[in-house]
Amino acid sequence: QVQLVESGGGLVQAGGSLRLSCADSGRxxxxxxMGWFRQxxxxxxxxxxxxxxNEVNTWYADxxxxxxxISRDNAKNTVYLQMNSLKPEDTAVYYCAATVQRSGSRETxxxxxxxxxxVTVSS
Numbered sequence: 776q777v778q779l780v781e782s783g784g785g786l787v788q789a790g791g792s793l794r795l796s797c798a799d800s801g802r803x804x805x806x807x808x809m810g811w812f813r814q815x816x817x818x819x820x821x822x823x824x825x826x827x828x829n830e831v832n833t834w835y836a837d838x839x840x841x842x843x844x845i846s847r848d849n850a851k852n853t854v855y856l857q858m859n860s861l862k863p864e865d866t867a868v869y870y871c872a873a874t875v876q877r878s879g880s881r882e883t884x885x886x887x888x889x890x891x892x893x894v895t896v897s898s
Contacts, residue, residue, distance in 0.1 A: 777801045777873045777887040784869060784892030787861055791896070795856040797871030797889055804852040808874050810885055811845060811856045813867035813894075820870065822880045824856060834880050839865075861896045868893050 783795040795811070810825035824835045824845040833845055839858070847854040854871060869892050872885035879885055 777803070777807060779871045779873060779887060779889035781869065781871045781889045781892040784894045786895045786897065789861060789863055789896055789898050791861050792857070792859045793861065793894060795858070795869055795871075795892060795894070797854045797856075799852040799854075799873070801852070804873075805849040806875065807887075808876055808879050809845075809847055809854040810872045810874070810879055811854075812870045812872060812882065812885075813865075814870070814891075815864075815867040818867075820882055822882070823869070825879050826854065827878065832878065834878065836880075858894075861894075863896045863898045866894060866896050 778800045779797055781797045808827050811823040812820050813823050814820040822836050826833045826845045842860045844857040871889040873887040874885045
């Protein structure tokens, strides 16, 4: 069973960087495709990035491509989202998610979710 806990959110100025982490306390982390989503106030949750179980494949939303990097360390049961050149429009609650599918970019692809971590980018 997957149990996801995000960390690393916070307040940062525009142009700054943050690295989000998501740790899984379960025992089958390496079996899952992992993803990051975000939800801004008043908006629907949207896809940010995802990564296959073996790190061979990664997928990104156009809005973050070139600024964000998703990675994972299966030995640590952790997935990361490195975010650079942050913009005020990146302000949102960021969620980690897991799926047994080989890939995923839709909210409905993912069956397990963390509680989220707040990222606020000031202008």
